[in-house]
Amino acid sequence: MIESTFGFPSTSTGAILRREKESGSELGLRLHELTSKGQFAPDDIVIALALNWLDALASPGDAFVFDGFPRTLNQAEALDKILESRRLPLQLALHLELSxxxxxxxxxxxxxxxxxxxSANIGWDIRSEDxxxxxxxxxxxxxxxxxxxVLERRLEIYKNITEPLLSFYDKRGLLASVDVSIPKPKAMSQIADIIRPPHLAMFDR
Ligand SMILES: [Zn+2]
Known part of the structure; x- marks a missing residue:
């Protein structure tokens, strides 16, 4: 949605990992084995694949969105270094909250x-799974x-390794949270309000 509204290229860790798995590479098979058990992919692989994606962008100096990355402090620190070396300071960390x-x-x-x-949700995007x-x-x-x-394991991992990112970005004044339990169009418009200039300028320091 961010991509279609603002024209920013975006990717998610899930999409990057799925592409690798579908390529049938040895790395892809290893990733499939880990993630199907509810484990996260190792940091070094996620960072390398995210960097590949960034390198392949047509105009890497423009805005872009990572969805579901970084997920660990290691990844966040690696992302900082990558962005620093390209003089592209991070402008916003968006936290989507759900009960x-x-x-x-x-x-x-x-x-x-x-x-x-x-990705369609029964009851929201479709009425039945047929x-x-x-x-x-x-x-x-x-x-x-x-x-x-798998969800149980993911939530436990999230609490231990991803949740600390909230204070990591909050301390730098980069964190914005949106409650996404409300209907999708409403949540989308709140997200748009946060991203849309002049709000973006608040993070552009
Ligand atoms: Zn389709």
């Missing part, structure tokens, strides 16, 4: 398009790692 119950509901109701990778992808008509699938057991 435990809502996370569980969304994970169990999530279906992913087998063609375009659109419906096709609302974007392209492709077949929607339930991902094997969208299970409660």
């Amino acid at each position: 435990r119950d809502e996370i569980e509901r969304r994970v169990t109701n999530r279906r992913v398009c087998s063609v375009c990778r659109y 419906e096709p992808c609302p974007k392209c008509g492709g077949k929607l699938e339930h991902r094997a790692d969208d299970s409660l057991a």
